[in-house]
Amino acid sequence: MTLSRSQSAHGQSAQSRSGQSLSILGATGSIGRNTIDVVSRLPGRFRVEAVSANRDAEGLAQIAIEAGARLAVVADPDAYAALKAALSGTGIEAAAGQAALVEAATRPVDRLMAAIVGAAGLAPTLAAAARGTTILLANKECLVTAGTLFMATARAGGATILPVDSEHSALFQVLNPVQALNPVQVLDPDRLKAVETVTITASGGPFRTWSAEQIAEAGPREAVRHPNWAMGAKISVDSAGLMNKGLELIEAHHLFAIAPERLAVVVHPESIVHGFVSYRDGSVIAQLAEPDMRTPIAYSLGWPDRIPAPTKRLDLAELGRLTFETPDLRRFPALGIAIAAMEAGNGATTVLNAANEISVEAFLSERIRFPDIAKIVENVMDRVARTGIGEPASLDEALELDRTARDVARALVGEHIATAG
Amino acid sequence: MTLSRSQSAHGQSAQSRSGQSLSILGATGSIGRNTIDVVSRLPGRFRVEAVSANRDAEGLAQIAIEAGARLAVVADPDAYAALKAALSGTGIEAAAGQAALVEAATRPVDRLMAAIVGAAGLAPTLAAAARGTTILLANKECLVTAGTLFMATARAGGATILPVDSEHSALFQVLNPVQALNPVQVLDPDRLKAVETVTITASGGPFRTWSAEQIAEAGPREAVRHPNWAMGAKISVDSAGLMNKGLELIEAHHLFAIAPERLAVVVHPESIVHGFVSYRDGSVIAQLAEPDMRTPIAYSLGWPDRIPAPTKRLDLAELGRLTFETPDLRRFPALGIAIAAMEAGNGATTVLNAANEISVEAFLSERIRFPDIAKIVENVMDRVARTGIGEPASLDEALELDRTARDVARALVGEHIATAG
Numbered sequence: 062m063t064l065s066r067s068q069s070a071h072g073q074s075a076q077s078r079s080g081q082s083l084s085i086l087g088a089t090g091s092i093g094r095n096t097i098d099v100v101s102r103l104p105g106r107f108r109v110e111a112v113s114a115n116r117d118a119e120g121l122a123q124i125a126i127e128a129g130a131r132l133a134v135v136a137d138p139d140a141y142a143a144l145k146a147a148l149s150g151t152g153i154e155a156a157a158g159q160a161a162l163v164e165a166a167t168r169p170v171d172r173l174m175a176a177i178v179g180a181a182g183l184a185p186t187l188a189a190a191a192r193g194t195t196i197l198l199a200n201k202e203c204l205v206t207a208g209t210l211f212m213a214t215a216r217a218g219g220a221t222i223l224p225v226d227s228e229h230s231a232l233f234q235v236l237n238p239v240q241a242l243n244p245v246q247v248l249d250p251d252r253l254k255a256v257e258t259v260t261i262t263a264s265g266g267p268f269r270t271w272s273a274e275q276i277a278e279a280g281p282r283e284a285v286r287h288p289n290w291a292m293g294a295k296i297s298v299d300s301a302g303l304m305n306k307g308l309e310l311i312e313a314h315h316l317f318a319i320a321p322e323r324l325a326v327v328v329h330p331e332s333i334v335h336g337f338v339s340y341r342d343g344s345v346i347a348q349l350a351e352p353d354m355r356t357p358i359a360y361s362l363g364w365p366d367r368i369p370a371p372t373k374r375l376d377l378a379e380l381g382r383l384t385f386e387t388p389d390l391r392r393f394p395a396l397g398i399a400i401a402a403m404e405a406g407n408g409a410t411t412v413l414n415a416a417n418e419i420s421v422e423a424f425l426s427e428r429i430r431f432p433d434i435a436k437i438v439e440n441v442m443d444r445v446a447r448t449g450i451g452e453p454a455s456l457d458e459a460l461e462l463d464r465t466a467r468d469v470a471r472a473l474v475g476e477h478i479a480t481a482g
Numbered sequence: 483m484t485l486s487r488s489q490s491a492h493g494q495s496a497q498s499r500s501g502q503s504l505s506i507l508g509a510t511g512s513i514g515r516n517t518i519d520v521v522s523r524l525p526g527r528f529r530v531e532a533v534s535a536n537r538d539a540e541g542l543a544q545i546a547i548e549a550g551a552r553l554a555v556v557a558d559p560d561a562y563a564a565l566k567a568a569l570s571g572t573g574i575e576a577a578a579g580q581a582a583l584v585e586a587a588t589r590p591v592d593r594l595m596a597a598i599v600g601a602a603g604l605a606p607t608l609a610a611a612a613r614g615t616t617i618l619l620a621n622k623e624c625l626v627t628a629g630t631l632f633m634a635t636a637r638a639g640g641a642t643i644l645p646v647d648s649e650h651s652a653l654f655q656v657l658n659p660v661q662a663l664n665p666v667q668v669l670d671p672d673r674l675k676a677v678e679t680v681t682i683t684a685s686g687g688p689f690r691t692w693s694a695e696q697i698a699e700a701g702p703r704e705a706v707r708h709p710n711w712a713m714g715a716k717i718s719v720d721s722a723g724l725m726n727k728g729l730e731l732i733e734a735h736h737l738f739a740i741a742p743e744r745l746a747v748v749v750h751p752e753s754i755v756h757g758f759v760s761y762r763d764g765s766v767i768a769q770l771a772e773p774d775m776r777t778p779i780a781y782s783l784g785w786p787d788r789i790p791a792p793t794k795r796l797d798l799a800e801l802g803r804l805t806f807e808t809p810d811l812r813r814f815p816a817l818g819i820a821i822a823a824m825e826a827g828n829g830a831t832t833v834l835n836a837a838n839e840i841s842v843e844a845f846l847s848e849r850i851r852f853p854d855i856a857k858i859v860e861n862v863m864d865r866v867a868r869t870g871i872g873e874p875a876s877l878d879e880a881l882e883l884d885r886t887a888r889d890v891a892r893a894l895v896g897e898h899i900a901t902a903g
Contacts, residue, residue: 345771350765
């Protein structure tokens, strides 16, 4: 990596329209910006087609100009005027709204980085999957809220799904589907037979060494102090309770068609080993890297090749040690609840995710205590299950179930506050 | 693995001639016996064609009978009568001598386990390589004494070389050449470009935490106490001085066509991580397993499939920690000497290996001290280099260079004893 940032940005804009075409949904977020960082250092390798953001028109315009994109889309129509003004005279097309977002997602490109956070990412990513796009998947909801539907759509459309999350990228790298264009076909029965366990690691979060009593007293400030990754508040809270690992198991279950009973979590405070596969000959193949999202992003951008990423190189002797622990389901019940949801099926995980979002929100605004998150999620799952959870067969059904679960969760948060008060 | 040993042995002999054909050279040694152990638990998967031993006629006959082999060969003609007697009435053919050994090695089989220890393995394994055999390579000399010749012969003959040594099996598993029948073709230039470093691990041996002064006083008893693997005396001494890692780097250099400057060693006392490859995107792919030779043996037997091996499963949480250190070339100069030999070329490594064998022998019989091993090896390399070391172009040339180096080493051991006395 000898190119400086400014040189490479120059090279990128000067390279006209060669290289692989790439669109980036969620370009102003952390994954989006890291994607631009990796891409801008490889002039000529990629050309950016479309970029999108929720409502940060200024930030999006700047990215669109630097990356030499053709189209910039804000999801929020209210941000359209600002985007249009910021792109004035650049020749970059500006658009806004849901239909424009779906259009940005389905423009023919070699790769689509799907990094919209939350349920807003579902419709555009699903539309891209139906068109057979090669999707670099960073949107969790596609798998947790609508995993069965999403993977079936990808299969039917002939889409290739390349995971971006560090744990799933690790598993993908280890399972190494060089021969399969469509990763869902990778694990043919013969190959799957040789796999005994598929494990993702958990840092253990900021409460790893805390007692149950200490955890019960923890506020949002304590919960968001993640030891190894700089992440948003919501995902940091998920990480503190190990709910994030439960959600990641569910994602792995869908991505690799691995049965729940073969999926495992091990706590690994250094966050160097991200995932591994254990085979019936006693062999374990693991992926390791310094915790830096640019490594899995580069892998998804380059696959099946490996392109350079400007990350710190792993030096095991310098690190000295890697440690591992069994996750404590007593102090971190969310993981067990998520595993139960995975076993119950996709409807249950839709409810899990929705109830968790509402509960974490309530915790972050200090309306409930940390252990209440898991309690409310479990309670929502019980209540919605009593009415019967079907497998969502369409995006509308998934979103309807998501809304129902959120309503029940909000009611429970309210009851809870009333009881506590 | 529900079959007991006796059941599976029964199944094996009852299965007549189905499955993949397999010959085992060096069947009475540790690799040979472990191979039989893995194979005997998979009735119907393999049928044993030929087995060989140096001179243990009784041991070989027992293995041949249990495995249902067709041919048993002792290298030593003096052991022929005993073998013939032991196999009397079994229908298993008995033979002896070098020509019979080469015949056993070149009988058409699906896989040949080449596990003869020492230079005696060169001629039969090279003959098998020339015939395009799929060779499970456990003989170190093929790569250290005649690596360039051996790999060129394998390429020309269309042979597939599957490494059995745990470190090289690790690298092979990680580089994962599922598409290439001939592993030497695996690392095409594009793929190699993405590899930054290829690392094997070293347990550090029994002297890892010893001072240079303590090491200088160590006798054979101390040197052969390997912390993790039960191995022969010679290889244990190599391990105590890190010479074994130097030899393994040389093997990796030939097997995977990796330039010396990209090869590295890290000390890892637990011997769980066996090798890893570091890529330019910051990603590291590693192979881990409990230290048990049946895992790499099973991998070489099953490749590209994975067959079951009855080994203890790796449990990282149970282990708790993995530690890593930089090797100390001051206390363990043999590693540096071996790396210099690898950089100098195949003639130098022939000399290195020969001089090392003589020196280790002298140390084991308490004629020289531990640090003298590396000193004598270095001295032999200097002296032989002064007369000019060419790249051995034939087996005869390699063996001639090997003999020359042994003679010089013996003379130096003698001088050394005279001086010390």
